[in-house]
Amino acid sequence: MAFGPAMIRMFVIRRSYGGASLPLSLSREEPPLLSRRSVLAASAALLAGKAGAAEGRLRFGVIADPQYAEAPPNLTLGRYYANSLDKMRAAVDTLNGEDLRFVVTLGDVIDRDVMSYEKILPIYRTLRHETRFVLGNHDFDLAPEHRGQVPGLLGMEGPHYDFTVAGIRFIVLDGNDVSLFAPPPDDPRRMLAAERLEQAKAAGLVNAKPWNGSLSDSQFTWLEGSLQAARAAGERVVVLNHYPVTPDNPHNLWDADRITGLLARQPHVIAYFNGHNHAGNYVERDGIHYVNFHGMVDTPDHSAFAVVEISGDRLEIRGFGREPSRSLTLKPA
Secondary structure (H helix, E strand, O other): OOEOOOOOOOOEEEEEEOOEEEEEEOOOOOOOOOOHHHHHHHHHHHHHHHHHHHOOEEEEEEEOOOOEOOOOOEOOOOEOHHHHHHHHHHHHHHHHOOOOOEEEEOOOOEOOOOHHHHHHHHHHOOOOOEEEEOOOHHHHOOOHHHHOOHHHHOOOOOOOEEEEEOOEEEEEOOOOOEOOOOOOOOOHHHHHHHHHHHHHHHOOOOOOOOOOOEOOHHHHHHHHHHHHHHHHOOOEEEEEOOOOOOOOOOOOOOOHHHHHHHHHOOOOEEEEEEOOOOOOEEEEEOOEEEEEOOOOOEOOOOOEEEEEEEEOOEEEEEEEEOOOOEEEEOOOO
């Protein structure tokens, strides 16, 4: 399920205060169910999508790591959490002026605290485009009782999923699946995560960090099935994840090698987009463009986001702010 402008949700959370249970709504004032603005925005997005498809091109927006929190900046890391609200408003204004099929955020919508969602998600609701989310590690920096609610807060159909637009299948991975922070405390994936981290440390891997994660075997099997289904349908594939998998970097998934190995055998996979490493990165490997988008949260007043266009054998990334523009050639279908 996509999170769109015409979709009115009120997700109620409860937090205990001395035995009392108080509801917290993500939106204190909900707009009318079918406002004139919502109808016009939805119609404009639909017409833009049809126009893009008619021209044989696909255009969409990409945001990585807004990481909003009402908190003082971390000057050591150069992260200005509270400034992300204004950066998001400016990004939405720019993206609303573009003809796009959707806008995807590659994880870390917030930095911490479930109440942060209440401040930033209303800004997402002002997008006139369909909105998609990928889960990041900071999205789970919540009290344990709220962590299982994160996909629902973001209007996601599940932690990992896929969708097809204009003949391109987007496969959304959940790199938090086997981690030390996302699964419930008594979940077997926590123990498996501890084992995988120790194995990575023993192997001297640079990404042996507790703030990374990996895919469960069941999600990896699902990924294989989605790739096979896309190939059978004649679809090209773009993989979306919060975590990078190549080149070697402290931010990579613990099981990066098995993912890059699988993707290398897929002639229809054209790109892999991620965030997590706020400095950004890029490499072409096995004919696949691995693009690490810059983190929006970094610097006091310079944002980072992009508009991506896929048309024929071209992948064009038009960067805004700190995000560089790239003009890339795609391998033959």
